[in-house]
Amino acid sequence: MLFITEKQPTSIAIGWSDPVCGREFHPLKSSAVHGALFHELSTLEEPGRAVSGVKGVRACQECLIRVQSYTASEKLMIALRRLQIDDLNAVHALISNMEVVRHMLFAVCSREESEKFLTESINESPSAPWRSVVRAIVSGPGGELVGLCGIVNLRGNSDGEIWYLINPELWGKGIATKAVRRQLELGFSEMSLHRIWATCLPENPASARVLEKAGMRKEGFFVKNLKIHGEWKSSFLYAILAEEWSESAQHPEVNC
Numbered sequence: 001m002l003f004i005t006e007k008q009p010t011s012i013a014i015g016w017s018d019p020v021c022g023r024e025f026h027p028l029k030s031s032a033v034h035g036a037l038f039h040e041l042s043t044l045e046e047p048g049r050a051v052s053g054v055k056g057v058r059a060c061q062e063c064l065i066r067v068q069s070y071t072a073s074e075k076l077m078i079a080l081r082r083l084q085i086d087d088l089n090a091v092h093a094l095i096s097n098m099e100v101v102r103h104m105l106f107a108v109c110s111r112e113e114s115e116k117f118l119t120e121s122i123n124e125s126p127s128a129p130w131r132s133v134v135r136a137i138v139s140g141p142g143g144e145l146v147g148l149c150g151i152v153n154l155r156g157n158s159d160g161e162i163w164y165l166i167n168p169e170l171w172g173k174g175i176a177t178k179a180v181r182r183q184l185e186l187g188f189s190e191m192s193l194h195r196i197w198a199t200c201l202p203e204n205p206a207s208a209r210v211l212e213k214a215g216m217r218k219e220g221f222f223v224k225n226l227k228i229h230g231e232w233k234s235s236f237l238y239a240i241l242a243e244e245w246s247e248s249a250q251h252p253e254v255n256c
């Protein structure tokens, strides 16, 4: 576990303990922390708090090198882009996986259903009473498709619901949080929405955490309002208003 031990405007010290052997390591002064990592830690974290996304770091030997390389791989840059027809394999791998859709309204999709979903997503449901904007979440130099997210907006209405899902092999790296922030940006800036909301099941705390980290407010609790895989489930409601987003977007800790 990596911790900020001291934070000053122009310097930072980090320390860590190895989760396997429990050995404590001496704080590392900012002079040894390279630019991007220093910037990330100093803008995001407070002293004494575990640094997000670096849980499970193994630092028995060559501590500095390991911390740096681990953090570099954690610092995944993501982007949202429109879906295209050759995304079918990647999309199907996600929405045919029960681990991914367990807490969602998505059925476990057959190849044909995935193809239909992809085609409709590319077309953004032109004739439906709602508009469904779906984006691929891509990451890495090759722009690998690592997840999907979307905003559903009743036409003529100025609020929208967001959803998101990530490849399970990449959970815990902050991808969903970054993607939600990008979705908020898309919803408020390009779609001119007034309010964006999301629901999440109590049995999906990772999703609740994502919404909180992205700056959304817990507004309520619905009792058995969603039929998920044939079972009525209760859900929390999270939301954020355009004015709250523009206020929070000025603070670096909310930007990604």
Ligand SMILES: CC(C)(COP(=O)(O)OP(=O)(O)OC[C@H]1O[C@@H](n2cnc3c(N)ncnc32)[C@H](O)[C@@H]1OP(=O)(O)O)[C@@H](O)C(=O)NCCC(=O)NCCS
Binding pocket: 052, 053, 099, 100, 101, 102, 103, 104, 163, 164, 165, 166, 167, 170, 171, 172, 173, 174, 175, 176, 177, 178, 199, 200, 201, 204, 205, 206, 207, 209, 210
């Ligand atoms: C929910 C989901 C999108 C999160 O994606 P992710 O990229 O792993 O999310 P992030 O890494 O940005 O953040 C996850 C946070 O949840 C926390 N978390 C994970 N499991 C948790 C648990 N069981 N209890 C509490 N918090 C948990 C992580 O520690 C992290 O918080 P932290 O940064 O404060 O440590 C991902 O698990 C997923 O795709 N699930 C399947 C689809 C889904 O359920 N979508 C949401 C529908 S509402």
